[in-house]
Amino acid sequence: MRVIRARTLGFCAGVRRTVDLALEAAKKYETRLFTVGPLIHNERTLRELAELGFSVLDEDKLPESLVHSTTVIRAHGIGPQTRQYLLQRGTKIIDATCPKVRKSQLKALELSKKGFAVFIAGEKNHGEVRGIRMFARNSLVVEDEGEAFDAAKELFSKNKDAKTAVIGQTTISGAEYRAVCAAIKRFFPDLAVHDTICGATVARQKALAALCAEVDALVIAGDPASSNTRRLLATASTHTKPGWIVRDASALPPELGSFGTIGLSAGTSTPDALIGEVERAISLL
Ligand code: SF4
Known part of the structure; x- marks a missing residue:
């Protein structure tokens, strides 16, 4: 046929880099090996990583001690609090956060420092979104146009002069992102829209x-x-x-x-x- x-x-560039860094870590470090969450969405690769000695940590139930270990951060990244926790528990961090996700994290931090309420358009439980929101003190995650409308309305009722900005999960579709932005703009026409969608x-x-x-x-x-x-x-x-x-x-x-x-x-x-x-x-x- x-x-x-x-x-x-x-593989996109971010995932390829993540997998390469994990394989390199397995060769280089004779320690316990961890990833925070499954490294990628592929069962076979996860099985191969398990055979190399990797265990998957649950971000919500991180262990008390991680001494003599190496932890690879996947392309989705993690929040600053999680990083701090890992370092305090004694693990060596190999940061394989995708540079595009890192850019979104830094943008969230910058906007937060400037006093913006930061809308994040994406899946609430997705690792990337969970990480980005930890960079912004005042963040609101909205999964779709309806949630964006409700969240913007509530914010408007509390502070109609709020400075607002929006960041999208890197994998959101252009149409979904535009719909979310339009819903927020009904209350905050000056919304600062950041183009964070990955090509x-x-x-x-x-x-x-x-x-x-x-x-x-x-x-x-x-x-x-x-x-x-x-x-x-x-x-x-x-x-x-x-x-x-x-x-x-x-x-x-x-x-x-x-x-x-x-x-x-x-x-x-x-x-x-x-x-x-x-x-x-x-x-x-
Ligand atoms: S942001 Fe883009 S390049 Fe980076 S991991 Fe996600 S899809 Fe891949």
Whole structure:
């Protein structure tokens, strides 16, 4: 069967750097190894890291002692309080926070120091958002347009002259971000909007959209738990192409054999080797 790869797919620069730094740490440090939260949304990579000795720390239940250990901070980053806690418990920190996320964290800190109420448009329980909000004293996380409207209304009722700014989770879609900003601007027309969206997910969506014209169906290699992977599937469905997310080659659906040409894409957490395996398996159908 013919397989065509999307022009852009798989690991983004931030995830690649995170994984490389973790692998390097495993070689370099003969200590206990930790990550704060799962390093990436990919089961196979997490299994490989576990085999190298990594354990995953729960940010809400950090242990009392971390002496003689090395802790890798994933691309989503952590808040300053969590960093302080880790350092005080004696671990060596390898900071693999994505530079784009770091930029958002520093922007939140700067805005907070200037007295802004900082809206953060994104998923409340997402590691990146949890980290960024710790940098701003006065932050409000809003998941969608409706929540943005309600939060802005409440703030307006308390302080109609509040200085307001908004930061988006790096993986929010442009349309969602614009809708959130518009809702806040109904109360605070001077809202300072910061462009924090990362081009990596958009680039993968655009590449997949372009591929749709050339193929009969799509396979997205990745973990269904990864939100950018699910967005790729949604892009396929917008272009009315049948599509499947597959964790690995063994998960390819049998009905794939009835299509002529298959397009292949992959989320930002999907390792190169896994993409190659899925590609080979489709070509043998
Ligand atoms: S999607 Fe963008 S912001 Fe997120 S880790 Fe990758 S490069 Fe960094």
